Amino acid sequence: MVPGGLSMIEGVARTAPYFSLANVARYLNPRLDAGGDAIFEGPLDDSSSLIFYLNRKFLLVNQNRQKAAPIGRAPIDIFVNEEAVLEKWAEPDAVYLIVEQSRVDYWKRLLTSRFHIYHQVTTSSTYVVLGNQL
16 A cells, blocks of 8 residues: 555556556547547647557647657658648538647647637646547
């Protein structure tokens, strides 16, 4: 037992969502089967669980491609800027943007200044998933 009466396994189970985006991937997988994009704002290291759990490639926004590029050359450019996110948001396919809670207000202002389509679709630990569809 660890302090507080929890077993080690219970403690890991309770804290795992704070270190993994597996729940986000499980939410997105069925919604992205028909197409669309998942976009993560943050370093590749922070999104490493998406590499494992998400059944598709995802994009990174607001990252330095020289610092954050995976080893080797990816078959698609996974790095996008905010303008590219806005262009994708306007398309008919689903777009899901995964951001830290502290960045939600920023993205809400940016998206609603151009579109009326903004939904907060799910959360996991300190991450919020925004979507252009319900």
